[in-house]
Amino acid sequence: MNNIITTDRLDLYYGAFQALINVGLNVEQNKITALIGPSGCGKSTLLRVFNRMNDLIEGVRTTGSVKVGGEEILGPGVDLVSLRKKVGMVFQRPNPFPLTIYENVVYGLRIHGEKDRKVLDQAVEKSLSSVLLFADLKDKLSSNALSLSLEQQQRLCIARLLAVLPEVLLMDEPCSALDPLATMRIEELMLELKKRYTIVIVTHNMQQAARISDECGFMLLGELVEFGPTKRIFTAPKDKRTEDYITGRFG
Amino acid sequence: MKRPFEYIIEKLVLLSGIASIVFVVLIFAFLLKEGLSLFANESVFAFLFGRNWYPISDPPQFGILPLILGSLLVTFGAIVIAVPLGLAAAIYVAEIAPLWLRDILKSGIELLAAIPSIVLGFIGIVTLAPFLKTIFNLPSGLTALAGSIMLAFMAMPTIVSIIEDSIVSVPKNYKEGSLALGATRWQTIYRVTLPAASSGILAAIMLGIGRVVGETMAVLMITGNAAVMPVSFLQPVRTLTATIAAEMGEAVGGSGHYYALFAIGIVLFVISFIINLLADMFLHRGRGRKRR
Secondary structure (H helix, E strand, O other): OOEEEEEEEEEEEEOOEEEEEEEOOEEEOOOEEEEEOOOOOOHHHHHHHHOOHHHHOOOEEEEEEEEEOOEEOOOOOOOHHHHHHHEEEEOOOOOOOOOEHHHHHHHHHHHOOOOOHHHHHHHHHHHHHHOOOHHHHOOOOOOEHHHOOHHHHHHHHHHHHHOOOOOEEEEEOOOOOOOHHHHHHHHHHHHHHOOOOEEEEEOOOHHHHHHHOOEEEEEEOOEEEEEEEHHHHHHOOOOHHHHHHHOOOOO | OHHHHHHHHHHHHHHHHHHHHHHHHHHHHHHHHHHHHHHHOOOHHHHHHOOOEEOOOOOOEEOOHHHHHHHHHHHHHHHHHHHHHHHHHHHHHHHHOOHHHHHHHHHHHHHHHHOOHHHHHHHHHHHHHHHHHHHHOOOOOOOHHHHHHHHHHHHHHHHHHHHHHHHHOOOHHHHHHHHHOOOOHHHHHHHHHHHHOHHHHHHHHHHHHHHHHHOOHHHHHHOEOOOOOOOOOOOOEOOHHHHHHHHOOOOOOOOHHHHHHHHHHHHHHHHHHHHHHHHHHHHHHHHHHHHO
């Protein structure tokens, strides 16, 4: 068992409001870990701790310990550029840049200084192939990424991450803007991707968590109420609150 | 009792709407009528490309090429100064400045727009012109360069506020996507934010040009007003607008000189119209794309 992300006594405050309370969890390598819970429970906030995206919000204070690949990522001295290269993020709404498809995929490589056209071309082919877009898009790499369907846009956003060779993919409700069929295909893609990457997904869709995740955490009001293998969480929850939530008694 | 009231209001609003169009059409018609009278005795080509503007000599010469080039030179200089400064200022205000400073800077920029142009011209005459005269060792500091610098100040508020608006309206998730890939703030700004805001930036530049081309008083005061073919930024020039302002009072109604000034008005009208049209096109292109 190999833990790639570990948190210990993690607290997070937005000003005076405490959004995460004493969170401790382990994310295992090459598994899909799902975070579920009602809106406002802190699951997105927790996800955004892992690549320090909360830094963009003024007045956020984080205490405790978060380790990615054994290295502490909280604190002022952390190299955010290499952290975010290692821990990529897919957002709720597909957010390709208003550039060409090609430029979207190589964006990460370009900002990290790659100029060699051959390397870029290869990365485009490899990344787009990984998300099963290359066959469809190889002849229109120079068209605007915003002209794609939402599903294709979300795949492109995943390809954009894969190009910088991350280890962890954080997904913040990646299917909430997609229709059921597109959702199903993205889920298949995630199962394929977990062979090479570790995935942490936030979802409000319990069935989705049950379908695709190996480990599952239930959050409520900033607390990680219960964390364990998905099958056990959904069949034999230990905590009454988890049971109430997954049986649909609230949420 | 509500119905007739609604009716009256509706018609009044309609009338006001139509009035604005009617006035524009009337003004344009009047301008055309007076301006085109010149071309009864003068060829359009000699007017637009004649190199000599001697409206009161005998026979008079109405070549406005030096005036057109004067306007172009001063405008070009102003834009070259105002756009980089304005762009940098807008990026700072929209993306970098802390909140408290942002408000101060924005009101400062709006205040700059509130300074009457004649006051700017006045300050230009007493401070900028002597300064240019000394550093370039010129016979007079009243030059195209002085005009460009003053006009750059006048165009700045327009340019900064429109660019700032278009940067702020770039969707936040573009920025997040870029930062999440490990981009620095500056990389995000110049690789994602600015390209996404490009239509607004182009519109800002066009509207800035429009402001500069149409400006009269400050230019009249500070460019030295010599209707000669401009060859350098360090010589006095005269613009289209300044010519009308300076000579309208002394032109005899119905004379060739009088009609020539109106014809200059037509030229200005056409230039402004094209610039506004381009600005509008850029703005709408941007909106259309965002809606998709």
